[in-house]
Amino acid sequence: MSGSVGFLIFFLTYAVVYAILALGLNIQWGFTGLVNFGVAGFFAVGAYFSAFMTSNPSSYHLGGFGLPFPVGLLAAMIVSGLFALILGFPVIRLREDYLAIVTIGFAEIIRYIIITEKSITQGPYGMGVIKPYKELVPTSYYSLFYLGISLAILLLLYIAMERAVGSPWGRALRTIREDEKVAVAFGKNVNSFKLQALVLGSMIFGLAGAVFGHFFNFITPNHFLPMETFLVWVMVMAGGSGNNLGVLFGALVIRGLWEGMMFLSDVLPRGIQIGAVRLAVIGLLLILVVMVKPEGIFGEKKTASDILGE
Amino acid sequence: MQLIVNGILMGAIISIGAVGLTLVSRILHFFYFGYAAMLVYGAYLTMTLYNDLGVPIILAVLISIPLLSLLAILIDKITFKHLRARGTGPFGMMVVGIGLELFLRSSVRLLWGSDVMRYDIPIRRAIVFPFNIRITPNQIVIIAASVALMLLLHIFLAQTKIGKAMRATADNIDLAKVRGIDTERVITWTWVIASISAAFAGFFLALDTRLVPIMGWKLLLPLFAAVILGGVGNPYGALAGGMIIGISQEVSAGFITPTYKPAVAFVIMTITLLIKPSGLFGRGGEQ
Helix, strand or coil, rough: HHHHHHHHHHHHHHHHHHHHHHHHHHHHHCCCCCCCCCCCHHHHHHHHHHHHHHHCCCCCCCCCCCCCHHHHHHHHHHHHHHHHHHHHHHHHHHHHHHHHHHHHHHHHHHHHHHHHHHHHHHHHHEEEEECCCCCCCCHHHHHHHHHHHHHHHHHHHHHHHHHHHCCCCHHHHHHHHHCHHHHHHHHCCHHHHHHHHHHHCCCCCCHHHHHHHHHHCEEHHHHHHHHHHHHHHHHHHHHCCCCCHHHHHHHHHHHHHHHHHHHHHHHCCCCHHHHHHHHHHHHHHHHHHHHHHCCCCCCCCCCCCCHHHC | HHHHHHHHHHHHHHHHHHHHHHHHHHHHHCCCCCCCHHHHHHHHHHHHHHHHHHCCCCHHHHHHHHHHHHHHHHHHHHHHHHHHHCCCCCHHHHHHHHHHHHHHHHHHHHHHHHCEEEECCCCCCCCCHHHHHHHHHHHHHHHHHHHHHHHHHHHHHHCHHHHHHHHHHHHHHHHHCCCCHHHHHHHHHHHHHHHHHHHHHHHHHHHHHHHHCHHHHHHHHHHHHHHHHHHHCCCHHHHHHHHHHHHHHHCCCCCCCCHHHHHHHHHHHHHHHHHHCCCCCCCCCCC
């Protein structure tokens, strides 16, 4: 596969990774109203732990256990979830703006650890990640095959999330988002529900990290800059917090915009760095969403009981 | 000993920056991430004035302040003023602040490039003090100027009418309104103080290290740690908090890998939030 078809497959796989991230953030922010600015940190943890589990034995980094791909995915989710539990247990009760700063600091420290602990992660040079099941398909079709795997994971996750938010558990989360006092009045343990949302969402970030690592086949600390967190935030806020289909759409469009800006480099005068332009556009989008359309393009579906009517 | 001296230097830079940030956080009622970009803009404007236009360095810093203030007030008029009128909560404001930080930092890269730069100030040898402590003349200037700035700021906050109005607003915004304080005017002055604070912190940081567009973001975690440790809205707390954070960060480099310096600030900040969210001095804070 080469040329434009190859690029399309590359773009779509990348978009699927971000769609998974967006679904994770939607559980935390969209449904529970929990602020997590540390998405990139959990994303990194997932990518690295799946790599440790699945790569061949090596003395340059941790692990190299040569385990199958599903074990990598599972490890990514479990370890990310554990990190969320350890971080969340003490801080979940903090006010949202404090939580924002704490989570952003957490993600930065994860990145510093990856840079510094070279014997575990190979530091800033990054480490290779295997292509799962590459012996099963011809090389030229591999990228299409992997897109299929990623899409299957996304689809399963989407179905699971839709069921979760429609359940009594999901209703409890939305109540907490709308008014914590009401949730308390109904006998819900608010902090416990918030912690569950934090852990579940972060497990999904970990899953996205694993899918990303095996897609890119090479991970460095630079793949997990704070900017990635805000890219996911734009996707969720623009797509419509609290609407799973909306945030999937947001992920596709924003990712398209991100890749599309690459073509600007032909138009822009020489010396203008495309990276800086991209970052500026993401910044502007964050500002615009809050100022112009805080509910996002799609907003949230109404979920009132049928008995109540409109 | 050398580490403590380094810590005092870093503490001075953080303290100067934290004073502006704590007042903005309290009076505008949200944590402004774009403050990092203000620091960077201050440092780069000073560089252009000094390196390219040949303005004497002290004057360059002083000219950068009104430019920075204008930029900050303009941004406030375009964004935050509307959000205040609409009653947008701290979270929306914070997201806009992050958007501004990303946008402004990128604009620095587009205007000045991403390369590491420095002020064309001759590098002078460090003076060796007893106990083999090394301090460069620039570092002595930074510490002395920080002390002078803090004194001036104290006089401003304690003696002038607008300074008192600012402290009153920081203390209790509703009470300040009831007492007839024009809070929009206070907000404008807050941006001016924040610009002074950011311009000096940015200049000192760039003087002690180098100019890179990311330098403001890297200082943001220690700045927030200082603000929270000192109690949000308490400028004197921010000074003390800045010193504590600066010294702990540098002294920690004696025991752990220096890359983990920001982690020290993070741990101190998180512990403060868990044990005493109103900060060391109990005033600021909301709880």
